[in-house]
Amino acid sequence: MQTSPANAKILIVEDDPEIGKLLALAVQENGMIATVAEDGHVMNSLMRNNEFDLIILDVMLPGEDGLSICRRVRAERTTPIILLTALGEEIDRIVGLEVGADDYVTKPFSPREVVARIRSLLRRASYGLANTTVQRKLRFEGWQIDPLRRQLHDPSNARVAVTTTEFDLLLAFCRNPGRVITREELLSLTHTGLAGPIERSVDVHISRLRQKIEADPKNPVLLQTVRLGGYMFTASVDQAS
Structure with missing residues (x-):
């Protein structure tokens, strides 16, 4: 809601x-x-x-x-x-x-x-609800993320529960695939503002996100850590019909 x-x-x-x-x-x-x-x-x-x-x-x-x-x-x-x-x-x-x-x-x-x-x-x-033109659904590896309804569905189309921060992070990665994003950029891209997590907690949220989207969270393929850089989302992302 x-x-x-x-x-x-x-x-x-x-x-x-x-x-x-x-x-x-x-x-x-x-x-x-x-x-x-x-x-x-x-x-x-x-x-x-x-x-x-x-x-x-x-x-x-x-x-x-x-x-x-x-x-x-x-x-x-x-x-x-x-x-x-x-x-x-x-x-x-x-x-x-x-x-x-x-x-x-x-x-x-x-x-x-x-x-x-x-x-x-x-x-x-509720970020971006007023501007629905940029809220198209995105797909990656069979997954679907819906920015308007703020919902994530797995390849079987089952809805996956994520926190506000986890959703913001995944959406930022889906909108910037193949690019290394620093923790500082993630704080900015996810519009965390005053309630934003400290850098250490960014790592925690990403760890939780991996538990939900990776086949093997201990050896992540989609969401990779870049040494001294940040994180990179390696999946191919396109717009859902």
Whole structure:
């Protein structure tokens, strides 16, 4: 589901009532709709009956933890996910990205920063919808990527769930096949802006992307690393009819 930040529906999964209220207020003050769930069980119930444009998910939750929830949701949906974590070390943030989060915010945080990251992810999720003339479907090795609907289908035509960042990266590669793209260029081409991943996390997102499109992710053929350069997409890409 694609929408503008002005009317976006945000699901906040946070067991601390004060933090939940703080986030909900910040979201509502910026014209978005906030729903708060205190744990994964309540979240599951809400998601069965509602569609949300973005999820803010605390890592430390009672019962099922946020990383497990993130992994489970990502296997079924492409909804952007921002993790809230009190863990400040890079390794913990990278683990969050590896299970499918699009971004993360470390506690204590500024509500203003969270809103800025929400807006950035929502803009990326709907990027280019107004200009449909450049949003033609692209094909490579039997795969099909649809920039307008932001969907990826495998050679059997089954839809493959990808994160906002993974989709942006793959689209950038499909639009620049056979060219070495540096990490800095990828940050620019994917319109990551304020919520953009650090360089290390670009590698993590690409690793996840390889898990989905490569026959052997440990020996990638389509998406190759170029030493001291960046990455290159080797597949032949053409426009789908």
